[in-house]
Amino acid sequence: MTSTSRSFSKALGWGLKRKLIVSMLMVGVVPLLLGLSLAFLQGSKEIQVVSGESFQALATEAARKLDLLVAEEVARTSRIAVHPDIVRALEHRRDALHASDQNATLPTLVQQRARWAARDPAAIKAITGNSTALLLQGFYAGSQSEPDQLLPQVVRAATKKLFITDVQGNLFAALTTKPGFSHADSPWWKGSFNRGVGQLYIEDLHFDEQANAYVFSISLPVMDSLRYEVVGVLHRVIDAKEFFSPSTHPIRFGKTGHVMLIDSRGMVLSCPILPTGVQLSGASLIPQVTVRQPGWVTADSDGHGGQGTAIIGFAPLPETSRATNGALENGAWHTFVWQSSDELFAPIRHLMMWMMILAGIALGLLATLGYFAASRIVTPVRRLQEAARLIGRGELQEPIQIHTGDELEELAVEFNRMNTQLEAAFAGLSTQVEEKTQEVQYLQKSTDQVLDAVPTPIIMIDQQGFVQYMNRASRDAIQPQEQSWSGRLLFDLLPLDDDHLQALRRDLRLVEENKSTAPFRQDQEPVLKEARDPLNQTLSQASPSARRELRIDAHLYHYEWFPLESRSGAGKRFGLVLRDTTDESRLQDQLIQAEKSGSLDVLTAGIGHELNNPLFGILGLGEAIQEEADLARAKGYAQDIVGHGRKMAAIIRDFTGVAARESKSQRVPVDVTAQLEQALAIVQTSHDCLGLNVQKHYVAVSPVTALPDQLRLAFINVLTNAIQAMSGRGDLWLTTEEQDDLITITIRDNGPGISKHHLGKVFDPFYTTKGQGEGSGLGLTVAQRLIKKFGGEIRLESPEGQGTTCVITLPADKAGVRKEEPCVSP
Numbered sequence: 001m002t003s004t005s006r007s008f009s010k011a012l013g014w015g016l017k018r019k020l021i022v023s024m025l026m027v028g029v030v031p032l033l034l035g036l037s038l039a040f041l042q043g044s045k046e047i048q049v050v051s052g053e054s055f056q057a058l059a060t061e062a063a064r065k066l067d068l069l070v071a072e073e074v075a076r077t078s079r080i081a082v083h084p085d086i087v088r089a090l091e092h093r094r095d096a097l098h099a100s101d102q103n104a105t106l107p108t109l110v111q112q113r114a115r116w117a118a119r120d121p122a123a124i125k126a127i128t129g130n131s132t133a134l135l136l137q138g139f140y141a142g143s144q145s146e147p148d149q150l151l152p153q154v155v156r157a158a159t160k161k162l163f164i165t166d167v168q169g170n171l172f173a174a175l176t177t178k179p180g181f182s183h184a185d186s187p188w189w190k191g192s193f194n195r196g197v198g199q200l201y202i203e204d205l206h207f208d209e210q211a212n213a214y215v216f217s218i219s220l221p222v223m224d225s226l227r228y229e230v231v232g233v234l235h236r237v238i239d240a241k242e243f244f245s246p247s248t249h250p251i252r253f254g255k256t257g258h259v260m261l262i263d264s265r266g267m268v269l270s271c272p273i274l275p276t277g278v279q280l281s282g283a284s285l286i287p288q289v290t291v292r293q294p295g296w297v298t299a300d301s302d303g304h305g306g307q308g309t310a311i312i313g314f315a316p317l318p319e320t321s322r323a324t325n326g327a328l329e330n331g332a333w334h335t336f337v338w339q340s341s342d343e344l345f346a347p348i349r350h351l352m353m354w355m356m357i358l359a360g361i362a363l364g365l366l367a368t369l370g371y372f373a374a375s376r377i378v379t380p381v382r383r384l385q386e387a388a389r390l391i392g393r394g395e396l397q398e399p400i401q402i403h404t405g406d407e408l409e410e411l412a413v414e415f416n417r418m419n420t421q422l423e424a425a426f427a428g429l430s431t432q433v434e435e436k437t438q439e440v441q442y443l444q445k446s447t448d449q450v451l452d453a454v455p456t457p458i459i460m461i462d463q464q465g466f467v468q469y470m471n472r473a474s475r476d477a478i479q480p481q482e483q484s485w486s487g488r489l490l491f492d493l494l495p496l497d498d499d500h501l502q503a504l505r506r507d508l509r510l511v512e513e514n515k516s517t518a519p520f521r522q523d524q525e526p527v528l529k530e531a532r533d534p535l536n537q538t539l540s541q542a543s544p545s546a547r548r549e550l551r552i553d554a555h556l557y558h559y560e561w562f563p564l565e566s567r568s569g570a571g572k573r574f575g576l577v578l579r580d581t582t583d584e585s586r587l588q589d590q591l592i593q594a595e596k597s598g599s600l601d602v603l604t605a606g607i608g609h610e611l612n613n614p615l616f617g618i619l620g621l622g623e624a625i626q627e628e629a630d631l632a633r634a635k636g637y638a639q640d641i642v643g644h645g646r647k648m649a650a651i652i653r654d655f656t657g658v659a660a661r662e663s664k665s666q667r668v669p670v671d672v673t674a675q676l677e678q679a680l681a682i683v684q685t686s687h688d689c690l691g692l693n694v695q696k697h698y699v700a701v702s703p704v705t706a707l708p709d710q711l712r713l714a715f716i717n718v719l720t721n722a723i724q725a726m727s728g729r730g731d732l733w734l735t736t737e738e739q740d741d742l743i744t745i746t747i748r749d750n751g752p753g754i755s756k757h758h759l760g761k762v763f764d765p766f767y768t769t770k771g772q773g774e775g776s777g778l779g780l781t782v783a784q785r786l787i788k789k790f791g792g793e794i795r796l797e798s799p800e801g802q803g804t805t806c807v808i809t810l811p812a813d814k815a816g817v818r819k820e821e822p823c824v825s826p
Contacts, residue, residue, distance in 0.1 A: 021371055024399045029363060036355055043348045048311055051344055052296035055313025055337040060294045062251060062259045062335040063315040069247055070320045073155065074200065074218055079219040080139050081234045086164065088234035089132045090222050093166045109170060113181045116171065116722060124177055132173035136162055140175060159334030160211035161237035164222065165189065172232060179235075189233055193221035198230040205240055205267050213239045214277035216269070244270035257339035264290045264331035270280070273304060281305045289314040290334050302338055312345060313337035371687040380408045385413060390500055391419050457557070458576040460564060461490050462592070464570040477552060477578065490576070500550055504559070507548065510560040511574060549581070556582045611651060614644040617686040640685065650709045668789075669703035669813050670711055673736055679715035680734070683723060702812035706790040714786040717779040718747050718806050725751035725804060743810045750803040754796065762796055
């Protein structure tokens, strides 16, 4: 192998030989690891099941033995409670207490309690030396028991207290001076006395300071001779560790396996490892092992402070709980069987270790086999690899010689054939490259000619802003005399002020950040400006820079940036298109002036229309005053003239812009019915209404927030159209109603109506179907504008041949004053 091929293989990193060896190892490793994993998991699972069931059986058997132990101790204690001498002594005590006066007995009990607490010899002898106490000592020592019913030595050593109380819970007889005098408030005394009925009561594990040990107690009621009522309570305090240890500690299996006794709180009563009175570690473990039925669990804690998988068997002491009728304060007692997980899973781990050793040997054999197989394959492949490199450089002089009799030999033959064909193909390649180069140059020249023929200035720059290309239109617009534009900054070439240059740079940054609009195209229509008021002079004075416009000499250009494709690693390129909009701007200014003139005509016609109605009313009232002899009626006409004058002043103020500047705070709650009535009176005064029949249907409605004069003007315009449509003769219906915080005013006539062709245009300014001089077409337009000003809506409905209905809706003002009585006219 040459040095070149060796360096190439080294640079390759993972060679074919290494890949083949690794592949063969993977073929052996994956099934092996999968099999070992399944075997380990299955073995662990079976060990857990077998161990769990064994631990459950052991826990059940241990619970049965401990049940018998507790039952025997309860039986021994009950023999003391039924002794006739003890029963008679307690009956005499009961009778004496019942016969004596309680007020006289209380000081005596207090004195006895104090003497007992002070360890008075006489008081101690009265309790520990009486006949009942001597019987207790006889039972404790065995002199009062049958030979086969003696207390075992372990039980006597575990008994810390043995005493009897009377029917009031006071100490009656005791073996030692450790017990207190009064026990009526103790849970064990209340549970055993059971309101005079009596029952067995086993007190749960607790620490007794006098005995300096964790103890449990057995309390039995002493019944009278007739077995009718309780005359005393026999209480026995037993050291839990000394009592249960002989039964639990000998049960051992393996090095760590043992049985322990716990209560429902997880407190240890007896354990070879843990001291009595401590609680199992792992709060989540306790409810799993203190259930009512035997079983086993797999837990993350072993209860002894260790972490990891632990298998625990458990079983309750059912007979003890059943015999006491649930007298245990914290439920039942449970056996707890456990073995260290390290010891429990040691066999499967040893098996796995030997399997791993055998697997390592098998992998070594696979690696050796893979190495020899890869060598037979890789050597020809490397020869082919070197030949391919020589073919790529055109240096392969001799044919490749490989004789393996398989696909590698066929591949070498194909390499030799390919080398021959490449030599023939490379002969004409130089000529083709020259032809393609000439085509590229021709396309570039043609592109430059096309861009020079475009009348729109086009400029191309790089990411730093240097000019790369300018077509002829841009050179004529920017540099009509100077030709040295190549390699210069675009912003130095443009004859612009600082504001336009900053706007141009800002738009370029937006294109760089992909935030600009689509690039300008020659076929696009000019962007239309936003609709505005033609009389407003401020909008037309916006700076050209805000509209993407540049002024160069006497020409105004609209500009647009767009990104360009560039070669890899050459940086970003951008294009700038300038479109001459000088003529368009001039035409647009002329259009604005025309809009202003038309708007002045609209304003003049509107003022004339709005002033006509009140002016006719003033003229009619003035003529009536000239012919009126009644001074009071003439004054009324004069008041109406004043009202019409104020209305004309409000119209003039509205059209000159004063009303537009009024704030909403000037609006007041307005009675819609009252304004509708005033509008009807004004219209009837100014028009011939002798043949008009008005029908009113008013209800009490909430006020609306508006300007009274303007709301009345809207009603006047609608009523005027209705009366003119009927020529002053016909039926006119006026209706008001309120629903869902909306006030609806309906004005309906029985005139000829409005055709569908004209109904959609009645609110357009100056649109009218009346003859010349009969109307200007602004009445409904003004009414619509005023109703919308107060947040309402107006619409017209005109069924064929059924007149016209105008529906006006306004929002109700709930804060305003509501009329108490509806204004209803026939």
